[in-house]
Amino acid sequence: MKMVELLKMTTPAQRKKALTAAGYNTFLLKSEDVYIDLLTDSGTSAMSDRQWAGMMMGDEAYAGSKNFYHLEDVVKSVYGYKYLVPTHQGRGAENILSKILIKKGNIVPGNMYFTTTRLHQELAGGRFEDIIIDEAHDPDNEFPFKGNVDLSKLDKLVKKYGAKKIAYVSIATSVNMAGGQPISLKNLKELRAYTKKHGILIIHDMTRVAENAYFIQQKEKDYGNKSVKAIVKEICSLTDGATMSAKKDALVNIGGFLTINDWNIFEEARNMVVVYEGLHTYGGLAGRDMEAMAIGIKESVDDDHIRARVGQVIYLGEKMKDYGIPIVRPTGSHGIFVDAKKFLPHIPQTAYTAQTLAAEVYLDSGVRTMERGIVSAGRKPNGENYFPKLELVRFTIPRRVYTQAHMDVIAESTARVFERRHQIKGLKMVYEPKYLRFFQARFEKL
Amino acid sequence: MRTIIEPFKIKSVEPIYFNTREERETILSNAFYNPFLIKANDVLIDLLTDSGTSAMSSNQWAGIMKGDESYAGSPSFFRFEKVIKEITGYPIAIPTHQGRAAEKILFSILGGAGKYFISNTLFDTTRANIEFSGAAGIDLPCEEGKHPSIPAPFKGNMDVATLKRTIAEIGVANIPMVIMTVTNNSGGGQPVSMQNIKEVSAVCKENNIPFFIDACRFAENCYFIKLREAGYANIPVPQIAAELFSYADGCTMSAKKDAFANIGGFLAMKDLELANSCRNLLIITEGFTTYGGLAGRDLEAIAIGLQEVMDENYLQYRIRSIEYLTHKLIAAGVPVMQPAGGHAVYLDAKAFLPHIPVHQYPGQALACALYTEGGIRSVEIGSLMFGKYDNNNQLVPAALELVRLAIPRRAYTQSHIDYVAEVITEVFEKRNHIGGLEIIEETPLLRHFTAKLKPVK
Numbered sequence: 001m002k003m004v005e006l007l008k009m010t011t012p013a014q015r016k017k018a019l020t021a022a023g024y025n026t027f028l029l030k031s032e033d034v035y036i037d038l039l040t041d042s043g044t045s046a047m048s049d050r051q052w053a054g055m056m057m058g059d060e061a062y063a064g065s066k067n068f069y070h071l072e073d074v075v076k077s078v079y080g081y082k083y084l085v086p087t088h089q090g091r092g093a094e095n096i097l098s099k100i101l102i103k104k105g106n107i108v109p110g111n112m113y114f115t116t117t118r119l120h121q122e123l124a125g126g127r128f129e130d131i132i133i134d135e136a137h138d139p140d141n142e143f144p145f146k147g148n149v150d151l152s153k154l155d156k157l158v159k160k161y162g163a164k165k166i167a168y169v170s171i172a173t174s175v176n177m178a179g180g181q182p183i184s185l186k187n188l189k190e191l192r193a194y195t196k197k198h199g200i201l202i203i204h205d206m207t208r209v210a211e212n213a214y215f216i217q218q219k220e221k222d223y224g225n226k227s228v229k230a231i232v233k234e235i236c237s238l239t240d241g242a243t244m245s246a247k248k249d250a251l252v253n254i255g256g257f258l259t260i261n262d263w264n265i266f267e268e269a270r271n272m273v274v275v276y277e278g279l280h281t282y283g284g285l286a287g288r289d290m291e292a293m294a295i296g297i298k299e300s301v302d303d304d305h306i307r308a309r310v311g312q313v314i315y316l317g318e319k320m321k322d323y324g325i326p327i328v329r330p331t332g333s334h335g336i337f338v339d340a341k342k343f344l345p346h347i348p349q350t351a352y353t354a355q356t357l358a359a360e361v362y363l364d365s366g367v368r369t370m371e372r373g374i375v376s377a378g379r380k381p382n383g384e385n386y387f388p389k390l391e392l393v394r395f396t397i398p399r400r401v402y403t404q405a406h407m408d409v410i411a412e413s414t415a416r417v418f419e420r421r422h423q424i425k426g427l428k429m430v431y432e433p434k435y436l437r438f439f440q441a442r443f444e445k446l
Numbered sequence: 447m448r449t450i451i452e453p454f455k456i457k458s459v460e461p462i463y464f465n466t467r468e469e470r471e472t473i474l475s476n477a478f479y480n481p482f483l484i485k486a487n488d489v490l491i492d493l494l495t496d497s498g499t500s501a502m503s504s505n506q507w508a509g510i511m512k513g514d515e516s517y518a519g520s521p522s523f524f525r526f527e528k529v530i531k532e533i534t535g536y537p538i539a540i541p542t543h544q545g546r547a548a549e550k551i552l553f554s555i556l557g558g559a560g561k562y563f564i565s566n567t568l569f570d571t572t573r574a575n576i577e578f579s580g581a582a583g584i585d586l587p588c589e590e591g592k593h594p595s596i597p598a599p600f601k602g603n604m605d606v607a608t609l610k611r612t613i614a615e616i617g618v619a620n621i622p623m624v625i626m627t628v629t630n631n632s633g634g635g636q637p638v639s640m641q642n643i644k645e646v647s648a649v650c651k652e653n654n655i656p657f658f659i660d661a662c663r664f665a666e667n668c669y670f671i672k673l674r675e676a677g678y679a680n681i682p683v684p685q686i687a688a689e690l691f692s693y694a695d696g697c698t699m700s701a702k703k704d705a706f707a708n709i710g711g712f713l714a715m716k717d718l719e720l721a722n723s724c725r726n727l728l729i730i731t732e733g734f735t736t737y738g739g740l741a742g743r744d745l746e747a748i749a750i751g752l753q754e755v756m757d758e759n760y761l762q763y764r765i766r767s768i769e770y771l772t773h774k775l776i777a778a779g780v781p782v783m784q785p786a787g788g789h790a791v792y793l794d795a796k797a798f799l800p801h802i803p804v805h806q807y808p809g810q811a812l813a814c815a816l817y818t819e820g821g822i823r824s825v826e827i828g829s830l831m832f833g834k835y836d837n838n839n840q841l842v843p844a845a846l847e848l849v850r851l852a853i854p855r856r857a858y859t860q861s862h863i864d865y866v867a868e869v870i871t872e873v874f875e876k877r878n879h880i881g882g883l884e885i886i887e888e889t890p891l892l893r894h895f896t897a898k899l900k901p902v903k
């Protein structure tokens with residue numbers, strides 16, 4: 001560690017007060033009232049000294065900043081896509097890409113939904129269809145590549161609607177909502193062959209591509225001797241473009257981009273980015289943030305870095321398992337996903353099982369986690385609730401921020417909650433926002 | 447003492463790369479005669495914009511190190527919120543990654559086909575966002591604002607009589623908002639008087655139309671009020687700002703101007719219901735409500751910058767340095783917008799290059815000449831930026847053909863500015879040799895950012 005940030009300890013009484021004020025929604029807690037913040041791994045990484053040095057090298061010219069050209073070079077050389085449009089975050093890239101590629105009535109098949117991604121697809125007039133393998137919906141299944149696509153599901157959609165109605169196939173590496181589960185290169189190659197035959201694009205949600213690549217190195221046949229860097233490049237080469245939230249893999253606090261091999265899509269994106277984000281050579285980012293991103297991308301594909309990163313998550317997973325806490329298996333790359341349905345079997349999904357558990361973990365120790373279940377899934381365009389099979393609490397581990405001792409505290413606290421699980425009661429929702437309700441919804445104890 | 451020194455000293459420097467006239471000719475041709483497409487390293491003095499190009503203070507850099515990057519509920523947000531509430535008096539502050547994102551959200555909610563937004567003068571991205579929503583923008587600058595060479599104290603004012611007439615003609619139901627841009631950027635960085643704001647506010651109240659301030663350069667505007675408007679000479683700038691905001695229902699702000707930030711913006715307002723709608727959209731395109739697409743450190747830098755900008759020693763230096771360049775150019779006979787504005791010097795390209803017709807973009811031609819001559823990057827604010835085509839595909843030119851030399855805050859010294867004056871004077875002497883330009887490629891919205899041009903044969 002080169003620089004530290006001080007933490008505040010809270011008492012149970014203080015936490016109870018803070019949680020009530022936040023409407024039992026961990027998103028609405030003040031971060032000052034949080035001891036260990038596992039809300040997200042997005043934008044919460046500790047930057048390296050090299051990245052901080054890069055911050056000082058920011059060229060803040062409105063047009064043609066040298067940091068942009070550096071970033072462009074790095075994206076090309078590390079990921080291999082041809083054209084780059086920076087955006088202030090990943091969702092900025094999703095917004096633009098969805099508007100360009102999705103026509104009203106289109107289908108967007110993908111390996112499990114993600115909250116903001118699906119919303120952008122729906123707002124652009126498309127409909128998301130889940131084509132992930134069934135194993136992904138079973139938290140106990142130990143299959144190593146639960147991010148894989150079931151090609152027969154895709155084929156059914158293509159036969160039903162015709163390839164022309166498929167806007168593109170949306171592929172996430174290290175599938176977040178499935179618990180940070182990887183897709184295998186074998187599966188991706190098959191998908192590539194299939195989509196090529198039907199003239200369908202693959203758009204890669206690449207925010208955790210390096211973590212996915214690490215699992216391929218560890219678990220997939222013939223890749224044990226390949227570097228994470230080489231595997232990342234191979235993954236990207238099998239897709240046509242990508243949206244990136246650099247706040248994950250790329251170790252920055254802000255930033256994202258859209259990158260694509262097709263010149264016409266790029267041209268359209270470059271025109272659109274000016275309206276939503278900023279001129280195409282800064283996309284709504286300070287020059288220094290583009291520089292930190294360029295350096296972070298290079299660091300993110302380093303074998304030693306990624307081994308330590310994923311290794312820490314697996315360490316926490318093992319501890320949790322030792323305490324008998326039901327978690328999604330195998331352990332994913334960026335966090336532990338606790339199976340709330342098993343943890344609190346007496347609380348139905350309609351009483352927000354995972355939301356309840358996240359609130360209880362905060363009460364116990366000030367550890368902040370996130371609901372990934374019925375609240376996050378939201379409502380269908382027709383107003384009905386989605387009832388996702390997985391009702392999870394995500395313990396997301398920020399990169400390079402917490403130590404092993406912090407991991408021990410997290411596991412111990414969750415174990416304490418587990419011991420008194422039978423006394424825990426569910427919640428009711430008292431305020432529900434229109435979009436992405438999990439961010440701002442408020443609850444009360446039943 | 448006549449000389450007004452900068453109320454700061456330099457703590458960190460950034461090198462300038464020098465190039466030759468021949469190199470610049472090649473660079474410009476490779477950039478298709480559009481300064482937006484030139485690499486920053488190829489520019490000696492970058493006066494393209496004062497947006498995001500400020501030098502931050504050591505206090506702001508300390509804030510950068512203090513930034514709390516929590517996704518939700520960061521203390522950096524609460525500091526940011528507190529400062530904005532104090533300055534504007536509005537109860538709600540919503541961060542966005544830039545000013546245009548704040549506008550985008552506001553106009554997505556209020557805009558749409560058949561709606562009209564009225565302003566003293568809308569800036570390019572503001573107008574684009576309005577039009578993107580299907581609505582239209584109407585500029586109602588006061589008469590003095592339309593004449594670059596006639597000095598007047600508040601050329602940024604809105605024409606109140608025309609405003610009343612326009613409201614009567616269009617109907618209240620079709621006007622979701624009146625927006626006052628302070629200072630009036632496209633009109634030459636000219637200030638708006640408190641009196642004018644008060645009158646526009648009264649008209650809006652009477653008709654029940656929400657009134658917003660585009661507050662990018664609110665401190666510069668407030669300082670002009672202090673200097674020029676009766677009754678304000680002894681009132682501190684923060685108090686003037688509070689009064690200014692009190693007449694409106696809310697504001698949009700690009701913090702890249704008067705908050706000395708390199709990135710960031712916000713929405714602030716009184717109406718809780720509108721704020722909830724804004725937050726819903728914010729989460730989709732920007733980020734969660736307590737970061738709005740900004741790093742925590744940027745929220746800190748904005749909060750500190752907003753306080754620094756109201757320091758009167760700074761504002762005196764800022765306004766005086768723009769005036770300094772303006773007076774140098776007037777002395778050399780160069781046609782400039784008068785009086786000097788708050789953040790930029792505006793050359794009157796029509797008077798500078800009377801031999802170039804508007805459809806050959808005299809402003810763009812002048813901007814290119816300044817680059818070739820001295821490596822100075824400026825921006826055209828004329829028919830390339832604001833021109834439109836009629837049904838017969840003929841150019842409908844903008845009212846003014848200007849070239850803006852925007853001065854970044856705290857970035858350049860007096861000797862840089864002296865150099866700029868020399869280059870402009872030299873170009874002025876050779877003006878008869880400058881030719882026009884034609885467009886070879888353009889986009890439907892905000893074409894000036896990416897348009898490609900070539901010299902007219």
